[in-house]
Amino acid sequence: MHSQTCKMFAFLKLCLVISGANAANILGVVLTPSYSHQIVFKPLWRELSLRGHQVTTITTHPIKDPKLVNLTEIDLSFFLRDSDSEQFIKKHIEVSHTNFVDALRDLYNTMSRAADHMLDYGPVKELINDQNAHFDLLIVEYLLHIPLAFAHRFNCPSIGMLSVDGTNSIYKKVGNPTHSSLYPDSFLPYGNKLSLSERVISFVYNFVLEPYIENELTEIQQKIVTKHFGGDCPPIQDLASNISMLFVDSDPIFHHNRPLVPAVVQIGGGSHRSSPKPLPKDLQLVLDKATNGFIYFSLGSNMRSEFLPANTVDMILEVFGELPYTVLWKFGEEISNKPSNVIISKWLPQQDVLRHPNIKLFITQGGLQSMDEAIYSYVPMIGIPFFGDQSYNVKKLVNKGLGLELNYRTLERKQFKETILEVINNPSYRNTIKKLAELAQDQPMSGTEKAVWWTEYVLRHKGAKHLRSPLLDIPWYQYLLIDVIGVLLLSLSVTLFLIMFAIRTLVRLAKRKLFVIPEEKKSS
Ligand SMILES: *[C@@H]1O[C@H](CO)[C@@H](O)[C@H](O)[C@H]1NC(C)=O
Numbered sequence: 365m366h367s368q369t370c371k372m373f374a375f376l377k378l379c380l381v382i383s384g385a386n387a388a389n390i391l392g393v394v395l396t397p398s399y400s401h402q403i404v405f406k407p408l409w410r411e412l413s414l415r416g417h418q419v420t421t422i423t424t425h426p427i428k429d430p431k432l433v434n435l436t437e438i439d440l441s442f443f444l445r446d447s448d449s450e451q452f453i454k455k456h457i458e459v460s461h462t463n464f465v466d467a468l469r470d471l472y473n474t475m476s477r478a479a480d481h482m483l484d485y486g487p488v489k490e491l492i493n494d495q496n497a498h499f500d501l502l503i504v505e506y507l508l509h510i511p512l513a514f515a516h517r518f519n520c521p522s523i524g525m526l527s528v529d530g531t532n533s534i535y536k537k538v539g540n541p542t543h544s545s546l547y548p549d550s551f552l553p554y555g556n557k558l559s560l561s562e563r564v565i566s567f568v569y570n571f572v573l574e575p576y577i578e579n580e581l582t583e584i585q586q587k588i589v590t591k592h593f594g595g596d597c598p599p600i601q602d603l604a605s606n607i608s609m610l611f612v613d614s615d616p617i618f619h620h621n622r623p624l625v626p627a628v629v630q631i632g633g634g635s636h637r638s639s640p641k642p643l644p645k646d647l648q649l650v651l652d653k654a655t656n657g658f659i660y661f662s663l664g665s666n667m668r669s670e671f672l673p674a675n676t677v678d679m680i681l682e683v684f685g686e687l688p689y690t691v692l693w694k695f696g697e698e699i700s701n702k703p704s705n706v707i708i709s710k711w712l713p714q715q716d717v718l719r720h721p722n723i724k725l726f727i728t729q730g731g732l733q734s735m736d737e738a739i740y741s742y743v744p745m746i747g748i749p750f751f752g753d754q755s756y757n758v759k760k761l762v763n764k765g766l767g768l769e770l771n772y773r774t775l776e777r778k779q780f781k782e783t784i785l786e787v788i789n790n791p792s793y794r795n796t797i798k799k800l801a802e803l804a805q806d807q808p809m810s811g812t813e814k815a816v817w818w819t820e821y822v823l824r825h826k827g828a829k830h831l832r833s834p835l836l837d838i839p840w841y842q843y844l845l846i847d848v849i850g851v852l853l854l855s856l857s858v859t860l861f862l863i864m865f866a867i868r869t870l871v872r873l874a875k876r877k878l879f880v881i882p883e884e885k886k887s888s
């Protein structure tokens with residue numbers, strides 16, 4: 365009986381799935397040439413294509429799975445070979461250290477140039493000019509506005525998606541309320557409770573610096589859009605505010621607990637994680653043998669350990685050599701004088717390494733995806749941030765009690781060793797992670813399921829105009845209540861003025877009477 369009910373439900377669910385949204389043509393454009401950005405989009409492309417949609421993507425990191433017959437990928441990986449991303453990142457770390465405004469400008473400028481280059485690529489050009497091409501929906505990475513021009517080209521609704529939490533400027537663009545003191549921007553290295561000076565900087569950044577940079581970048585992007593899509597493309601700010609939904613890679617447990625308009629959907633919670641796979645044999649053997657525990661050290665796919673100064677690398681090796689643990693270090697070059705307990709590898713299956721039961725600690729640059737993977741494997745962390753949102757992520761990690769932070773510029777032996785031992789030996793970090801990870805996973809649907817559901821919702825209704833935030837259609841002074849406060853202040857001053865005037869007149873009258881009365885007496 366029970367199993368029959370189950371079957372019936374399964375059948376009903378299947379019917380719903382099939383009738384829910386007819387197969388559609390979907391175009392996905394993710395132009396950031398970085399593994400950690402791209403990885404978040406892959407489950408969505410996979411799922412949508414498996415559900416019968418014809419998905420075409422333009423990406424630097426294609427999935428290349430022949431089983432996904434409904435997925436067509438325009439492969440931009442040539443860009444990774446052509447561009448000197450190493451030079452860029454080295455330079456960017458320097459800029460980030462001196463000034464975050466320049467860092468932001470540097471980052472977006474480089475990304476715009478990259479997008480310009482990618483749109484020039486033959487197959488992309490062909491798609492833009494193909495008169496027979498037709499799409500029902502565009503899904504883009506919502507960092508640059510350039511790819512939104514595809515929505516104009518194919519006259520279809522669009523969805524924005526991010527591999528990180530939204531910045532305040534992004535939230536403003538979709539009409540989501542922002543607040544510089546409660547939810548400081550993720551480009552600012554601030555933690556939970558801001559000090560007065562931090563609140564002032566956050567405010568100035570939010571209302572002056574950031575819009576100023578934004579303006580500059582919009583101009584650059586508009587030029588690129590005009591070049592590739594022609595002059596009749598609307599202003600890209602309008603395209604940006606016209607998206608139907610925004611998917612952000614965040615959740616209320618690890619990110620800001622903030623109000624969201626219905627068009628913003630949180631798909632965080634490590635939805636990019638893959639199912640467990642066996643480790644390579646030799647690695648499995650080494651980690652199994654590390655019964656005392658092992659430390660996993662990786663600075664991610666953009667920042668690399670090879671970029672660390674040589675004396676820092678020596679110091680790190682020295683400390684590792686003194687520890688009773690095995691250390692697994694993702695490092696792109698050979699190291700001749702390394703201690704025997706340190707294993708170096710160019711590439712490691714990070715998610716499965718983090719799942720190994722002998723792991724004690726993960727030393728990370730604080731990339732969101734890496735942290736996510738560690739959290740859901742209950743691995744405590746030490747964050748060493750370098751650029752982008754890494755400082756912000758690591759501040760969150762420390763505030764929530766998931767680990768500790770180190771600064772690579774001031775890093776020294778004693779502190780490095782003590783921090784490692786503290787995070788490994790104090791069980792509170794691992795316990796806190798476990799508790800929060802369980803909370804974050806207690807959700808009605810996984811992030812990918814949510815993204816798929818809302819994507820098909822937009823397809824069914826050919827956009828989601830009815831979800832558009834009213835904030836987008838009123839001037840800023842109305843949102844900030846400046847006109848209302850103005851009117852109230854004015855009425856108050858008028859009332860006060862009238863009262864004063866009345867009192868003064870009365871006093872004057874009274875005075876006159878006092879003087880007048882004796883005169884009257886005299887005359888009588
Ligand atoms: C491809 O799409 C068709 C419908 O368009 C669907 O029936 C089929 O299951 C899909 N196949 C795969 C492997 O995604």
Ligand SMILES: *[C@@H]1O[C@H](CO)[C@@H](O)[C@H](O)[C@H]1NC(C)=O
Nearest residue numbers: 520521598602603606826827
């Ligand atoms: C906004 O999107 C709708 C489709 O959802 C489209 O018809 C309209 O032209 C777009 N407006 C702008 C300014 O891009």
